[in-house]
Amino acid sequence: MPRTGEITFRKRSANGTRIQETLIRWVLLACASISVLTTIAVVGTLFEESFAFFRVVPLSEFLFGTQWTPTLLPRHFGILPLLAGTLMIALTSSLIAIPFGLGSAVYLSEYAPRKVRRVLKPILEILAGIPSIVFGFFALTFITPILQRLIPSTQVFNALSAGLAVGIMIIPLVASISEDAMAAVPDSMRKGAFALGATRMEVTTGIVIPAAISGIGASFILAVSRAIGETMIVAIAAGQSPVLTGNPLNSIQTMTGFMVNLSLGDIQQGTIEYKTVFAVGSMLFLMTFAMNLMARLTIRRYKEARK
């Protein structure tokens, strides 16, 4: 039988260990810095070109103009048609994604038997992994024909079809984050409510959803932010008509749609068209940034309220 005295530990110098640890720390810091530096570089480029744009086009025309013809003479640089297009997509998709996403989350977290949940949740997450170009063609070749059959005046490229597809695409985002938030509500709270004679629906709406509201709210905001930034689906299915319209059955253009459209053509660096892309990009960035900031604040405010 070996005695403890026979075990030998590897000797290492205190100095060596310290150098090694310091080195590791710097390497890890470098890894973390890459994404931060890239972000700074991207935002820097974006704003630099945008400033160049605003030296030519007054900010007021950009923000309040109702005509968008940056490549045609006479040029107009009013972003409102694009903004309206983007918001139309965001609204339609939210109307799909929020109720269906929340419904799925409630089912998975509160109603589904454990077995069903184990199968269903991964499937839902696979849906989140489908490339958006697939949804784009799905909108164009499946949703649009149905819409046209229902409402004959529907245009081939239209906001509604693209908005529905974006909505379907972001259902898993809402469902997954909301479900995580709801699953994190301690079971003891549910049991407490059940023991007071509450039904499952009452427990869900009265206890679980309020307790998980920060996560649920964050999922909504992230979903809208995702819809605002979505490019491929709208480029394929929403059209290329930057006109101010309230009719979702018409062809529109979103900010992202414009950017991808212009980038596909050959535009000269330094021209006003080139700079326009960056100005629209800045606008887009500010919007999604604001949304993400809002999501963080919602979470934090709610956490404080619960303390």
Add this chain to the structure above:
Amino acid sequence: MAVKVNVEHVDFWYGDLHALKDLTFDVPEKSITALIGPSGCGKTTFLKLMNRMNDFIPGTRATGKLIYHDRNIISYDVDVVELRMKIGMVFQKPNPFPKSVYENVIYGPKRHGVKRKADLDLLVEKSLRQASLWDEAKDILNRSAMTLSGGQQQRLCIARCLAMEPDVLLMDEPTSALDPTSTQFIEDLLVRLKEDYTILIVTHNMQQAARISEKTAFFLLGEVIEFGDTREIFLNAKNPTTERYISGRFG
């Protein structure tokens, strides 16, 4: 003492595990019945059978009779929601809802049709007084229940049950997560509450059982080895195993 619940030949299974075996005893009304025994012997299972909280566990099955107001709690046609209004439960760990103190108390009544503000106010005061929490809570009714101390939270959970004007209170080791002062507070409270309510309490604390209960059921491996007057069982157990458990020689 009149009988509140007749337990007649009750058996219970978790899948293949025979967790409760042929339980038969009478729970007297307006008194405290203590359920004691080593961990895993079925005390909590029995308690949860009383308000059908075991229904949440898939693959469970119960037979026998648990007669409460002439109806068998175990049978399928019992309205579980209605049953739980009459048989309240306090859990091992305080589990207030992440809402205000006020909202916690009225959670049950509001769900069952009490809507008028004046009625609710009255109910809040009455329940908190009964749970000896009114003096501490009356000025912080709108504060989140999460800010209360553990002992206060547990009393709030008791108040939340009392607001339903139940008839039976089930307590699953209600003081095991609390400090001795809070424990003392809750014990005093239970002794006062038994004037009006029938209380069943699971406890691992022999002194607690001896201090507050009238009847004691000693559970072992799913069976009730001995049931009777607490004094009788603690001073003069008929079964040698009971005697050994109570005196701390095993379990």
